[in-house]
Amino acid sequence: MHLDHSHHGPAAVGADARRADGTRRALRIGLGGPVGSGKTATVAALCRALRDELSLAVVTNDIYTREDAEFLLREAVLPPERITAVETGACPHTAIRDDISANLEAVEDLEDAVGPLDLVLVESGGDNLTATFSKGLVDAQIFVIDVAGGDDIPRKGGPGVTTADLLIVNKTDLAPYVGSDLARMAADAKAQRAELPVVFQSLRGADGVRDVAAWVRARLGAWTA
Amino acid sequence: MGRGALLVLADGRFPAGGHAHSGGAEEAVRAGRITGAADLEAFCRGRLHTAGLVAAALAAAAAAGADPAELDAAADARTPSPALRLAARKLGRQLMRAARATWPSPELDAVARAFPKGAHQPVVLGLTARAAGLGPSDAAYCAVYESVSGPATAVVRLLSLDPFEATAVLARLAPELDLVVDRAVAAGTAVPPALPAASAPLLELGAEIHAAWPVRLFAS
Numbered sequence: 001m002h003l004d005h006s007h008h009g010p011a012a013v014g015a016d017a018r019r020a021d022g023t024r025r026a027l028r029i030g031l032g033g034p035v036g037s038g039k040t041a042t043v044a045a046l047c048r049a050l051r052d053e054l055s056l057a058v059v060t061n062d063i064y065t066r067e068d069a070e071f072l073l074r075e076a077v078l079p080p081e082r083i084t085a086v087e088t089g090a091c092p093h094t095a096i097r098d099d100i101s102a103n104l105e106a107v108e109d110l111e112d113a114v115g116p117l118d119l120v121l122v123e124s125g126g127d128n129l130t131a132t133f134s135k136g137l138v139d140a141q142i143f144v145i146d147v148a149g150g151d152d153i154p155r156k157g158g159p160g161v162t163t164a165d166l167l168i169v170n171k172t173d174l175a176p177y178v179g180s181d182l183a184r185m186a187a188d189a190k191a192q193r194a195e196l197p198v199v200f201q202s203l204r205g206a207d208g209v210r211d212v213a214a215w216v217r218a219r220l221g222a223w224t225a
Numbered sequence: 226m227g228r229g230a231l232l233v234l235a236d237g238r239f240p241a242g243g244h245a246h247s248g249g250a251e252e253a254v255r256a257g258r259i260t261g262a263a264d265l266e267a268f269c270r271g272r273l274h275t276a277g278l279v280a281a282a283l284a285a286a287a288a289a290g291a292d293p294a295e296l297d298a299a300a301d302a303r304t305p306s307p308a309l310r311l312a313a314r315k316l317g318r319q320l321m322r323a324a325r326a327t328w329p330s331p332e333l334d335a336v337a338r339a340f341p342k343g344a345h346q347p348v349v350l351g352l353t354a355r356a357a358g359l360g361p362s363d364a365a366y367c368a369v370y371e372s373v374s375g376p377a378t379a380v381v382r383l384l385s386l387d388p389f390e391a392t393a394v395l396a397r398l399a400p401e402l403d404l405v406v407d408r409a410v411a412a413g414t415a416v417p418p419a420l421p422a423a424s425a426p427l428l429e430l431g432a433e434i435h436a437a438w439p440v441r442l443f444a445s
């Protein structure tokens with residue numbers, strides 16, 4: 001992964017695994033998925049679960065400037081200097097995929113200001129099923145859908161559902177009320193994703209974000225190995 | 226290198242952060258100064274002959290090899306609004322990243338080191354053109370085109386303006402782009418550079434108002 005050219009001045013390329021001073025940069029994980037599926041709630045829960053063991057920061061990409069960042073600030077999941085909102089010009093998917101410069105800048109500024117960091121979570125403001133993160137921005141991506149958005153989403157697929165490193169099917173507590181068939185969603189997801197992992201979660205339940213936090217720890221283990 | 230490299234650099238999809246900026250159009254739309262294609266044309270024309278001319282002269286001077294630090298100070302002096310200075314440096318930093326990845330050059334590395342938080346975007350644009358083997362006039366063309374294409378693209382999103390109408394506005398401005406480039410190149414390549422100081426007070430004021438909004442779609 002590491003390019004062996006020498007590092008004079010700031011790294012030129014976003015995917016570069018090392019920072020200008022030669023130290024390894026933080027693992028960057030993107031969270032995408034439809035509006036309201038629970039991305040910000042998952043980020044908040046991950047921060048609460050991991051903040052005592054890891055040095056964390058969050059970058060949000062909102063359609064309107066700062067709503068997700070302000071939610072995270074209100075909930076006090078991290079100190080304010082560890083949360084940055086990127087302005088996306090009404091187009092979050094451009095900022096996470098086609099032109100990632102503002103996000104890379106935000107990540108680097110966080111590492112400079114509060115680093116060293118172990119993990120940066122990058123949330124994309126809800127877009128549509130086609131939004132995915134550039135590999136130049138994140139090392140792994142999570143796609144979050146929920147049971148209330150219709151239990152046919154895993155069957156319909158789309159790049160997020162089929163290729164994300166982790167698929168979260170959120171709000172399983174609501175399944176009985178919205179008539180979603182979890183077994184069918186699991187079978188459809190399996191058909192679309194083969195061996196890629198899927199987590200069914202309810203942030204209202206006792207286990208909360210536990211399985212996703214375990215997945216993040218495993219990714220971090222692989223990153224720092 | 227020539228026209229091919231120019232098209233790469235001038236492409237609106239060149240990944241240097243510009244898509245998140247409206248060039249003042251978001252504030253002008255909210256204030257009721259842009260409501261359709263005719264207003265957009267007037268707005269772009271004003272921007273072209275003020276901010277566009279200054280940016281193009283800076284870019285031409287940088288492409289011709291003038292001292293980047295002096296040009297950066299000159300850009301600061303020509304940008305009264307703190308919000309616009311900040312936006313120009315952010316965009317300069319983002320362009321620097323894209324430029325170093327696309328046209329690696331020791332000169333770009335040196336300026337990146339000297340300005341870790343970014344130099345003014347037009348200065349970096351001129352240096353990028355240089356690294357791409359392009360000349361002062363090419364750099365000036367990129368600057369003037371950006372000065373009008375940014376607001377036009379933003380207004381398509383902000384007003385759901387017909388994209389054909391927005392593009393026709395740009396086409397009607399094209400002959401004026403040529404004229405402004407000529408002036409900018411003459412000024413920027415003079416020794417020492419005779420940089421213009423045309424300013425648009427309403428753009429500067431608008432940028433300050435826009436920066437104070439709690440909710441906005443564009444970064445500037």
Ligand SMILES: Nc1nc2c(ncn2[C@@H]2O[C@H](COP(=O)(O)OP(=O)(O)O)[C@@H](O)[C@H]2O)c(=O)[nH]1
Pocket residue numbers: 033034035036037038039040041042126144170171172173174201202203204
């Ligand atoms: N019932 C239930 N509600 C949830 C769950 N996760 C998130 N929510 C709620 O769903 C709404 C949207 O969540 P949010 O995280 O803002 O969605 P985002 O747009 O994807 O960031 C909020 O009101 C959350 O409290 C869950 O597991 N169960």
Ligand SMILES: [Mg+2]
Pocket residue numbers: 039040041068123125126
């Ligand atoms: Mg959110």
